Amino acid sequence: MRADAVRNRGLLLEVALDAFTHGKDVTLGAIAKKAGVGIGTLYRHFPTREALIEAVYRTELEKLCDAAPELLKTHEPEAALRAWMDRFIAYLATKRDLKDALQAVIALGVNPFEHSRAKMTEALQLLLAPLGATAEPMDVMAMLVAVGQNGDPDQAKRMLDLIVDGIKYGAVTRNAAARTAPPAPEPR
Incomplete structure (x- = not known):
């Protein structure tokens, strides 16, 4: 992975951890936005919500x-x-x-x-x-x-x-x- 892809993945995981531990109904769009990346970037790393949860x-x-x-x-x-x-x-x-x-x-x-x-x-x-x-x-x-x-x-x-x-x-x-x-x- 390129350095920016590694950074983006790390940011998504960090934001998702916070989101999933503090709220049940958080959207993937909200996670992507808070991580400062587009929803497409989130889906490239984690094709489903469950894949993101498992990765977290x-x-x-x-x-x-x-x-x-x-x-x-x-x-x-x-x-x-x-x-x-x-x-x-x-x-x-x-x-x-x-x-x-x-x-x-x-x-x-x-x-x-x-x-x-x-x-x-x-x-x-x-x-x-x-x-x-x-x-x-x-x-x-x-x-x-x-x-x-x-x-x-x-x-x-x-x-x-x-x-x-x-x-x-x-x-x-x-x-x-x-x-x-x-x-x-x-x-x-």
Whole structure:
């Protein structure tokens, strides 16, 4: 793609994200106008409303997953994991805000989430490896989803800190070992 086409596509995705998370009945014409491009440009990049919605979701997913290696380059491993967790919580909020729009995509038989789990698992594995963590990425993701459902940002921050501490200090390993250890003998 030419540089102007890349720029236009990025602007359309940015405006569409804002539009789809704040209003249900936004028109594609309004999105194109706010992005400063013609409707033809929008349709060249995204032939349908659903294609635009899917691209918005996938772009947010890519931003989240692509952040993992970048955070590891600029932060210590523990801080990189914690920063990524904050981004994961923001991603969940965006996904929740896109719920109605995504349901329209799903209704057409498209699964925008098809590769989401694999990409997020890969990002988490990358972040956990330098910590020597034995936590299962899917277990960590389940905890993050639970935290993301919490409406209190201060409590969410504390809970994320607890998750990082558990990973850092091996709580997952200790708990797994306790589940597989034989029961203690009964006292006589």
